[in-house]
Amino acid sequence: MDIKTATKAIKHGDVSPVYLLYGLEKYQIKKFTSLLEEQLLQKEDRDFAIVNYDLADTPLQVVIEEAETVPFMVPRKLIFVRDASVFTAGKEGGKIEHRIEALLEYLKNPAEYSILIFLVYNEKLDERKKVVKALKAAGVVLAFAPLGGEELLGWVTKETKQRGCVLAPGTAEALIRNAGTQLQTLTAELDKLCLYAGEGGTIDLDTVEQLVARSTEQNVFALVENIANLRLEQALGIFYELLKQREEPIKIAALITRQFRIILQVKELAGQSYSQQQIASQLGLHPYAVKIAGEQARKFKSGDLRGILNRLADLDFQMKTGRIEKVLGLELFLLRLQN
Template sequence: MDARKILADLKARKYGPVYFLYGEEPYFIDLIAGYIEENVLSDAEKGFNQVVLYGKESPMATILTHARRYPMMAERQVVIVREAQDVPDLNRETGSKLLLDYLQRPVPSTVLVFCHKYKSLDKRRALGKQIDKLAITLDSKKLYDNQLPEFIREYFKDRNVSIYPKAVDMLAEYVGNDLSRLTNEIDKLLLNRKEGGTVTEEQVAKQVGISREYNIFELQRAIATGDTLQAGKIVSYFESHTRRVAIIPAVAFLYSFFSKLLVAAHLPDKNERTIASALKVSPYAARDYSQALRRFDRQKLTAGISLLRQADLQLKGVNSGSATPGQIFRELVYRIMH
């Protein structure tokens, strides 16, 4: 089951007896466990009926002893096991058998939540094979980079706030796929903005701490349109602000751009809608790709990718000589554009 469906059921007060939340992405696990902790019981009921355990300190027998208790002056009790991946006997036959036996006959008045972070269950073992059938489970996977814009748009939509496409792309690129940090930056942005209306790239730049004019998106656009003057200004800014601007991620960003351009160059139809669909980018971003394809044929794109690979190696100390990161980046952009 996905996180949205689980949250929707919880908000409708449809509770399952056991939730097993696992996977590499902790954000969704914390989101669901946090909702259960805050909302299933009233404040008056929590004192006697809500228990938070930590896996390292709690063998399975201890956890299930709590789970088999009955609530006191309440309809249900909540037992949350944080860091369940550290339960000492979870991956042993004794512990997994105890849990499987409980899952066959769970106490209906208990909401038992396992927060098993950073890794999945071993699907070769009995528990891994049966858990999805016997509990409400979430396999919380890391989002790919191309999934981040949709996550950001949905996060704003859930809060009844609109955001411009470029602002979405800036958040995705500059914050990345650490969802806890990403949502924290968005929450701070929403808290600090005084005016209403649609969230702009200027507001995002101010919150994230990047220049509105001299950033990697504007450099990408300058390269796409052949604006050598603007590209030179941005590179100069990067070169003089290496503490604020990470050069290696900037090269990685341009490498991704050129790699996607090479894919787009092989499309039979190169209109912006087709490009956006094929590359899984926003229609706003597709404009840069469309413009760049007018300047770069397949041969130039292949050469650009080769230059980017070479620069990446130089920035990591391979055949870089005495050149600074800023100098390597300046030469890279010059050679790509000429």
């Protein structure tokens, strides 16, 4: 079952006794848990109907005892269980001893008045574990992965419309490049932009540039984008702005190196017919970052990218050993990229 199907089922009253929500997109997980609360509980019941546990300090068997206990003054209760590392590879709960068999037994006959919701902020589950297989058979397991490149753009457009605003062409991309790919951050920035534009207003590129501050990483991302498009003046402008913000030149050089390394890796994996999602998983990147890196990669030959990385490695050595003044070294590097 996917998120859309599960959402529709909940709205129609078809609720599973157990949910396992996993993935790195915490904002989407939060939205889904809020949906469960809104659809299944009355507002006045929530103080008695919502129970929270953390498996970092509570044994799993205590959670099961809670699920088997009849709720007090309410017809149904939601039990949220965080840090559910019993479903992933590696250590399980640190010093706490979890009796997995208690959950396995519970899944055979779950209580009709309790809904267990396990929250796993991890990219993958350990599919080899018996408990994961049992939960997939008895409950609903949903993956909350970062949105792909086009999906993220579509999400930004939809969220803007819901706020009564309109995005000018190219503005969604500019917003993501300034604010990053985290949905929580993008939501806050959209709230601010739509408040500024007003009901029915249009958010354009200038508005995004004025109101959405870029992080150091996003500035370097934009700097490399300008290099890829042979816009030296804009690239230098971003570089000087970073210096005004008192960013250390060695750190800037390291971030530039990281971005060019990503571009080369994306280019090589794409050449081996890896999909955008596969590349993102392989490199531990957001799919949108892979999309942009792929666009940048088309503007360089693999040999040129390796040459740039070699020059950056040499620059790093010269800067750290005092053989070249740091700002001058980076300026010369940027100027030579255009030759």
